[in-house]
Amino acid sequence: MQHALELAKKSPPQPTNFRVGAILMRLEDGHISAEGYTLELSGNTHAEECCLLKLAEEHSTTEEDLSTAIQSPHVLYTTVEPCFKRLSGKLPCVERILRQKSWIKKVYVGVLEPETFVGKNPGRQLLEDAGVEVHYVPGFEEEILAVAAAGHTSS
Numbered sequence: 001m002q003h004a005l006e007l008a009k010k011s012p013p014q015p016t017n018f019r020v021g022a023i024l025m026r027l028e029d030g031h032i033s034a035e036g037y038t039l040e041l042s043g044n045t046h047a048e049e050c051c052l053l054k055l056a057e058e059h060s061t062t063e064e065d066l067s068t069a070i071q072s073p074h075v076l077y078t079t080v081e082p083c084f085k086r087l088s089g090k091l092p093c094v095e096r097i098l099r100q101k102s103w104i105k106k107v108y109v110g111v112l113e114p115e116t117f118v119g120k121n122p123g124r125q126l127l128e129d130a131g132v133e134v135h136y137v138p139g140f141e142e143e144i145l146a147v148a149a150a151g152h153t154s155s
């Protein structure tokens with residue numbers, strides 16, 4: 001989670017989203033298959049989205065078809081829990097993860113999504129219902145939120 005937080009710090013501060021870092025780690029050996037942070041790739045991307053897009057690129061496939069290219073189970077670390085709704089209307093990360101539930105078996109989150117933009121985030125339940133475990137990693141909340149909201153007007 002510390003590594004994901006370092007990634008989040010690379011994200012350009014914006015008032016309209018959170019700065020998030022994410023890592024896709026292979027379960028069997030801890031190999032980092034992909035990592036990303038908010039807005040790393042063009043197109044108003046989320047950190048989790050960047051991980052999937054970069055991995056798809058690496059396997060010469062699309063994000064949608066990634067589950068045909070990846071077999072070994074992975075865990076996703078993300079400093080802020082995956083979004084279930086986006087003000088931009090782009091596909092939320094919970095949906096993106098559900099498409100990959102054959103190989104993304106667990107999601108570790110550093111904080112639950114603050115209600116700043118879209119209110120309560122029921123994404124965790126959707127993931128658990130689909131068989132993707134969601135684990136909360138305590139101890140990083142304060143720093144994760146400070147980084148995530150760095151682009152917001154100081155409240």
Ligand SMILES: Nc1nc(=O)c(N)c(NC[C@H](O)[C@H](O)[C@H](O)COP(=O)(O)O)[nH]1
Pocket residue numbers: 016017018019020037038039044045046047048078080081082083085086087088089090093113117118
């Ligand atoms: N888990 C997560 N990873 C991210 O990389 C990111 N930026 C958010 N942020 C959640 C927040 O709810 C959305 O950023 C707003 O709803 C605006 O939506 P867009 O980002 O413009 O699609 N959440």
Ligand SMILES: [Zn+2]
Pocket residue numbers: 046047048049082083092093094
């Ligand atoms: Zn998202």
